[in-house]
Structures are given as structure tokens and as C-alpha cells.
Amino acid sequence: MKKIKPFMVERNFLILMTGVFINGLGSGIYSVAGMLLVFNLSGSVLYSGFAFFAITSAGALSFLIAPLANYARYKNGLVYSNLIKAIILFTIPLVHYTIGLNVWYVIILLFITALFTQYTYPIESTILPIIVGKDNVVEANSYLQTIREAMDIAFIAGAGIIITFIGTIPAISITAVCLVLVTISYAFFNFQQPDISREKSHSIGSAVNFYFIDLRAGFNYIRNSLVPKMIFSIVFINIAMVIMTTNLPAFSLIKGNGIEATYGFYLASISLGIMIGTIISPKLRQINFGKLIIITFIGTGIMWIGASTLPLIASMILFCIGAISIGVLNILVFSSIQKQVETAYIGRVITVITSAAALGMPLGSLLGGVLGETLSPEIPVMICGISMIIFSVFWLCSSVLRKLPGIDRVNLFKNSEMA
Template identity: 80%
Template sequence: MKKIPPFVMERNFLILMLGVFVNGLGSGIYYVAGMLLVLNVSGSVLYSGFAFFALTLANTMSFLIAPLANYAKYKNSLVYSNLIKAIILFTIPLVNYTIGLNVWYVITLLFITALFTQFTYPIESTILPIIVGKDHVIEANSYLQTIRESMDIAFIAGAGILISLIGTIPSITITALCLILVSTLYAFFNFQQPEQDREKSKSIGSAVTSYFTDLKAGFTYISNSLVTHMIFSLVFINMSMVIMTTNLPAFSLLKGNGIEAVYGFYLASMSLGVLLGSILSPKLKHIDFGKLIITTFAGTGFMWIGTSLLPLIPSMILFSTGAISLGIINILVFSSIQKQVETAYIGRVITVLTSAAGLGMPIGSLIGGVLGETFAPEIPVMICGISMIIFSLFWLSSSVLRKLPGIDHVHLFSS
């Protein structure tokens, strides 16, 4: 029997795992309920595009938000941010049962809660090496991602059924309660936050200067790195993914003959694929990274073309299998960043990278909304599959990306 790594039983890592578990329950319900609520209130796929535009715009803005985490304690930031998100979500049932919900109010709240997520996500990425040590980052990330995706499989699949039984509004209330529980859990963290080498100043001018210095540091890390060779292809693939996910609620309703729970099943099948990729990633880190990405994403493209054409059950199987490549690239790339970047810069580098890679996502959400209004929902899914193949061909045509060695030997950043 394989021995359990000692970091798994460490107090702070257990708290983080439990927080990820509860967050998985809440976010699984929220993701399904939020998008179905927009579709139900508006009755239009175009507004689903606007909702995804709001979510992806928040993701693109994350590079502006991440440096703010340096001016607060990591623990306090996690606790209060999740608490504020809970309060925001509690306003949805309040407004619904009093003056009635407007679709733009829902979209605005989706945007605001997404902004808070952009603030907390880099903090969680930053504290992981502090808790487990840099030597255990890939394995610890694999543990956490396995929990995330396992919960997504169970909770997103169950969310569709739950929403069918109790409705979208009560389901969002459950998410708010989960966020309160997460805030309570994170209040028990006791890790030591590293001291930042910056001069403390009370002047607003100095604080603004420090903010832009932090912001520039993230860009400097990225600009002098191998990551710049990946950005264009990542922008392209993210835009294609959003074109598909914008239409996934309508696509699921079509494949499932109008049954709302099928949307949850499609999301769960994607989570299953990402989970398998996360589990496999530590075993694949010795394979040449360039060849691994080219092969897996080409396979994803063909599988998702099949997803758009086949009946429900084989469609979901191919959709899940195609998502394995997403889990692999997520774990390997972000684990490398956490290992190679100084702790104080991890959050900034990750958010600059995700912001840059997400530049095409707001555009993709609007394109997806227009395509969904104009064509059958299978078309955007097929377009995404074709885009995965184009992504693979781009990496194949680039000698720098094609020849990348195993991820442990890839130097993403110049020394």
C-alpha cells in the first residue's frame, strides 16, 4: 500500500482540503443554478453570453486585483472575502421574494462574486508552498485538484437534480451557507505568512506606488519567460472554450429533451475528465511536455466534435474523455510556477498569466451568445472541438513548444 505523504496530515493542509471540499459543494450548485437562473429569467441564450462575458471579464481583470492581496494577511483575506460573497448571494432570494429579479441584477452579482474569487484564488495558490513546502507542490496540487474535481462530479451532477426539485433560488441560498462555513474553517489557519520586503508607509501616494510596483513585477516575470511563447495559443483556446460553455445550457437541454438536470450531468462529465487528468499528471511529468500537449489536445478536438454530433450518452462520454487534457495542463503548468517563483510573487505571476490567457474569453462569450441565437447549439460545440485541433497544430508548428522536455526540466522563467 502506498504511504500517505506526511503533509496530508498537517493541520493547515487538512483545513485547506476541507475548505476546498465545502467550496466544491457550494460552487457546484452555484455554477449550475447561476447560469440556469440567467437563462430562465431572460429566456435567451444571448443573455447567457452576457453572463459569461461578466464572468470572463472578471477573470481578465484579475491581474489588477492580485497585488491587493499583498496589503492584507492571507488568512484574513480568505475569511472575509468568502463571507462577503455569501452576503452578496443572500441578496438574490431577498430581491426575488420582494421586488423581483432582473436579469441584469443577476449578471452584476455574478460579476462581483467572480471578482472576489480572483482575489482569493492567487492567495490559495500562494499559501500552498508555505504549507507543504516546494518539494511537495505537484503532489499537493494533485490531491487538492482531485478533491475539487471529485466534488464537482458529485455536486454538479446532483445540482441539476436538486435544482429540478427545489428551484434555482433556494439552491443559491445553499451556496451562500457553504461560503459561511468555508469562512469559519479558514479562520482556524495558523501558518506563518512570510514578511514582505517593503517599506511600510502610511501615505496614499506610497501605497499606490507600491501597488503598481507589485503589478509590474508580475509582468516582468512573464515577459522574461517561456510563457510568452504560450500566450497566443492559450488566448485562442480559452476563447474557444467560452464559445462552447456559453451554449452548454442550451446544448444540454437539446440533448436531454428539455431536462434541466442534463446540464449538471454535462458539467459533471467534464469535471470527471479534469479529475482523471489531475490524477494522471504526476505520472506524466516525465514525458516531453510539448509532445504531451500536442497529442492530448488533438485527441480532445476529435472527441468534442463527436460530442456535438452523437446522442446523449456517447456525447457525454466523449465530452468527459476530451477534458482529461485540461486537467493535465492545469496541474503541470501551475505546479511549475509554484515551484519556480518566489513565494511573494506566486499570486501575481499566476494572475497575470491567467489574465493574459483569458483576454479572448469576454469576446468568446459574446460570440458564443450570438452563435447560440443564430445557429443550433451543436455548432459552437463543434467549433470548440475544431479549435482544439488548431491549438495542437500551432504547438506542433512551433519548434520552441514542440521540443519542450518533461515539465520538471522546463525552465519557465529566466533565473
Template identity: 75%
Template sequence: MKMKPFVRERNFLLLMTGVFINEIGSGLYLIAGMLLVLNLSGSVFFSGLAVFAITSAGAMSFLIAPLANYAKYKNSLVYSNLIKGLILLSIPLLHYTIGLNVWYVISLLFIVALFTQYTYPIESTVLPIIVGKDNIVEANSYLQTIREGFNIAFLAGAGIIVTFIGTIPAISIFAVCLLVVSLLYTFFNFPQPDISRENLKSVQSATIAYVSDLKGGFNYIKNSLVPKMIFSIVFINIAMVIMTTNLPAFALTKGNGTEAAYGFYLAAMSLGMLIGALVTPKLKHIDFGKLIIVTFFGTGLMWMGTATLPLIPSIMLYCAGAVSIGVLNILVFSSIQKQVETQFIGRVITLLTSAASIGMPVGALIGGFIGEAFAPHISVMICSISIILFSVYWLSSSVLRKLPSIEHVNLFSGSGA
């Protein structure tokens, strides 16, 4: 397979290396952060608060994205990672001196998540600048492959590593990774787009400019296909969270009480999404509408098998069903990056991710109720049926059903955007 020229491009290599280093530590951080909260509080309730704090930051991301317009993209990436690294280093510093408080740790998890919501859309914005819009699908596939590949590795082993070295050293490793990424990004030399900004001389003028930018993101997409995509992603996310909320209990049931089964299901999801990221460049010439309808209908059927079959075939079908999620992620975000004006890419993608995050606590509440009232496999079956209904919704919509290949999809046809 011939390597694409953009893969050797300096700025793409820097971005890819940064993602690589970030993923090395993030698997440890996510597990260590939750375990640290649990260890400090001795209560699962506080672990729930930590998850709520992180997902709340995701739900607020549409409010954060316009702030990216007030700094150069390079500076934003450098200083955001630097600040996150320094914030997290305060955890081992306090631990080895005056001691840690659980509320302090939860607050830091929330703040770090807010900074992540700020930098993620910037990474999505600079990617078309670095690789060119014609290479977006392939570039996203490369980056997603790195992310999902390391998710698989660390979901399988991060718990063991954290148990061996402890939560504080694990968080310290991630903090150091962030500092290295910050240093690495100082070597970016991609062209900064000339985005006009008001001369912000006061808090009032800054607020007016911010609100204007926020409205601009909504106005930009209101007559496009993006709202339909947002609805689809929200629906999928609620269904997914209903299932994943009950996944630990479901895995224990399937594995006859073996806790390792939960890790196997998580790794299977990541593996499926990785396969989706890898095959997406080969599928980009297929009509987008038909591709989504067929793949998600198949996912619904496979996850019905996940709910009803024994452990090994259940995990295999769970993995296979996740392939469509990986494909959808790459194609949707790639289409936005190809067609949305540079200064709006971050805001549009953030609207999508914010909407998805808003659905997560709703799905968690529904999933918790279902888990209390029924057996764990019921939630997996509900998710499966919801995925099939999603496919049927696309089939019933002439606009979505007739969407051409991602190379020819016009998100803003007739919108005047």
C-alpha cells in the same frame, strides 16, 4: 498506493477541507444565482448580463492580484471568505423583508466574483509553502480531484436540488459554507514569507506601490515561456467558449429535445477533467511538449466524433477529450508554482487566468454568431479543428515541441528573472 506525507500535514488538510466545503455549496450557488436573476427579471437578457458580470470580474483579476501583497495570506483568506458569506446572506435577508432587485443581485454576483479572483491566486501561492515545491503536482492533483469530483456530482443534481428547495435557500447554504471556510482558515499556521512592503502613508504612495507591483508581474514573465503559455490558454479558451455557448442547443439536438442531455455533457466535461487531474502525477515524467501535442491532437479528433456521432458515443468522446484539459491545467500551474518566486506566484497565475477570462466574452460573441447562422454542431466542429491547430502550433514551435518533462522545464531559461 502509498499516501504522500504532505496529505497528512495540518495546513494542507485545512486547505483541502476548505476546498471541499466550498465545492459543496458552489454548485448550488452558480445555478441558483442564474435562476434567481431569471426569476426576478423574467428575461434571458438579464441572465446574460449576470454571466457578463462574472466573467468581467475574471478578466479584471490581473488588476486585483497585486492587492494580495498588502495583507498576510492567512488574513486574506479568512476575511475574504467571511465578507463573501456576509454579502450573500444579504440576499435572503432582503428577500424576506423589503424584497430583491435584479440589479442588486447582479451587482453582488460581480462583487463575489471579484473576491474570488482575489483569493484564488493566494491559494495557489500558499500551496508550495504548505506542501513544498517537490509535491506541487501531487497536491494540485488532490485539490483538482476534489473540485472536479464535486462538479460532476452537483452538475448532475444541483438543478434538481435548487428546484426542490428554492433559489434563496440554496444561496443561503453557500453563504453558510463560506462562513465555515472562513472559520476553518483561522487555524492555518504556515509560515508567512517576509515580503518587503513600502510604508503606505498616503493614497498616492499606495497607488505608486500598486502600479509598481502590477508592472513587476508583467516584467517578471516578459522574457519567459509564460507568454507563450498565455497565448495557448487564450486560444484554447476562445475555442472552448465558442463550443460551450452552443452546447445547450447542441445537447437538445443530440438528445431529441431532452433537456437532461445538457447536464450529461456538462458532467462529462467535469469527469474528463477529473480523470486528467488523477492521471497527471503518472504523466509528469513524460516530455511536456510531446505530451501536449499528442493529447490535444487526440482531443480534436475525439470532439469531431462528438459533433457527428449519436448521443451516447458523443458524450463518451466529449468526456475523453476533456482529459487533456485537466492534464494541461495541472501541469501548467504546477510548473509556475515550482519555479516562480513566492511573491510573484499569485500575479503570474492571475495573468494566466485573466488572459483566459478575456478570451471568454470574445468566444461567446463568436459562438453566438455561429449559433445564429449555422447548426449547433458546427461550433463543436470549429472547436475541434481549433484544438488540432493548437497541437500543430506546438509541433511547429521548436521551443514548445522540445520542452522536457514538467520536472525539468525551465520557464525562465535565459530570461534573467
């Protein structure tokens, strides 16, 4: 029998796990209900594009928001930000049952709650080493990530069924209640937060100066590395993915003959594919990274082109298989960064990368909305599949990217000059 690791029964880790579990339930329902609510209020794929634009714009701003986590107690940041998100979401049913909802009101709230998520996510990542200790951080992080993705599959699929029976407004109320429960759970944290090594600022001006010093540090650290060369590829993938996901609510309703639960099933199939990619990625570490990406993303393109044309069941299966490459890419790149970047810079470097990668997503949201409104939702899904093949051809034509060795042997900072 496998022995339970001590950190798994540590009080603060159990609290974090409880919060992650409840958050998974709430966010699974919210991710389905929010987009369906926008689509139902507007009846237009174009407004779905506006909603995705709002959400992805918040992601693109994460490099500005994440450093703010260092200027408050971590526990207070988690507690109050989740409480504010709950209050914001409670206004949706309140407004709906009183003066009536406007689609733009919902889109603005989606943007604001996404901003708070960009603030809380780096805090959860930062407190993990404090809670479990540096020796256990990789194992604890892997354990949490697998649980998160497994819950995503169950909760997103379940969300589609729940919304079919109770509707989008009550479903969003469930998410708000979940956030209240997360707030209460995190209020019981008792870990010791280390002091931030910087001079105490006595003015707004000096605080702003420290903030921008932190911000520049992340950019300077990767400036001369291989990372910026790979960001373009990630931006291209994200644009293609958002063009597809913007149209997924309408696409799902077409494939499912108007059954709203189908949208949750499609999101769950993508999550399942990403989880499979996450699980198998350690076994692929020794394969040349360049060739691995070229082959897997050509497969993804073919699968998603097929998913756009085939009936419901076959379409969801191909969606799942095609998403495996996304999970592989995410884990291998993230693992490489964890191994090679100094501990003090990991949070900032990952934030810079994710923010840069998100820069193209607002454009993809608007483009996806226009394409879905002008043509039909199946066409943007097919375009996403074609884009994955184009991405593979780009890597194939680049000798630097094509010849990248196994991810453990890729030297991200070969040309960098670290102080």
C-alpha cells in the same frame, strides 16, 4: 499500510480542507444554478453569453486584484470576503420573493462574486506553504487539487439533480449558506502570517506605488522567457472553450429533452475528463511536450465534434474523453512553472499567466452568445471542436512548439536574463 503525513492532521490544514470541501459543495451548485437562472430569466443564449462575459471579465482582471491580497491579514481577507459573497448571494432570493428578479441584476452579482473569488484564491494558495511547510507544499498542493476536482465531479453532477427538484433560487441559497459555513471555519485559523518585507506606507500614494511595483514584477520576470510565446495558444483554447460553455446550458437542455439536471451531468463529465488528465499527466512528463499537445488536442477536436452530433450518453462520454487533454496541459505547464520560477515569484507569475489567458474569454462569451442565438447551440460546440484541431495544426506548423522536449526538459527561461 501507508503512513499518514503529519501535515494532514495539522489543525490549520484540516481547517483549510474543511473550507475547500464546503466551498466545493457550494460552488458546484452555484456554477450550475447561476447560469441556469440567467437562461431561465432571459430565455436567450445571448444573455448566457453576457453572464459568461461578466464572469470571465473578472478573471481577466485577476492580475489587478491578486496583489491586493498582500495588503491585508490573510485570515481576515478569507473570512470577510467569503462573508461578503454570502451576503451578496442572499440578496438573490430576497429580491426574487419581493420585487422580482431582473436578469441584469443577476449578471452584475455574478461579476461581483467572481471578483471576490479572484481575491481569495491566491490567498489560499499563499497560506498553504505557511501551514504545511515548504518541504510538504508540493505533496499538499497535489492532494488538495485532486480532492477539489473529485468533489467538483460529485457536487456538480449532484447540483443538477438538486436544482431539478428545488429550483435555481433555493439552490443559490444553499450556496450562500455554504459560504457562511466557510467563513466560520476560516475564523478558526491560527497560523502565524509572516511580515511582508516592504516599508510601511504612510500615505495612499505610497501604497499605490508599492502595489504597482508588485504588479510590474510579475510581468518583468517572464518578459524574456518562453512563457509569453505559449500564452497565445492558451488564449486561443480559452476562447474556443468559452464559446462552447456559453451554449452548454441550452445545448444540455436540447440533449436532455428539457431536463435541467443534464447541464450538471455535462459539467461533471468535463470535470471527470480534466481529473483523469491530472492523474495521468505525471506518466506523460517524458514524452515530447510539443508532440503530446498536437496529438491530444487533435483527439479532443474529433471527440467534441462527435459530442455535438451524437445522442446524450455518447455525447457526454466524448465530452469527458476530450477534456483529458485540458487536464494534461494544465498540470504539465503549472508543474514546469513551479519548478523553474523562484518561490517569491510563483504567485505573481501564475496570476499574470492566468489573467493574460483570460483576456480572450469575455470576447468568446459574447461570440458564443451571438452564435448560439443566431444558429443553434450545437454549432458553437462543433466550432469548439474544430478550433482544437486548428490549434494542433498551428503547433504542428511551428518548429519551435513542435520540437519542445518533455516538460521536465523545457527551459522556460533559456533566453531570459535574471538579475
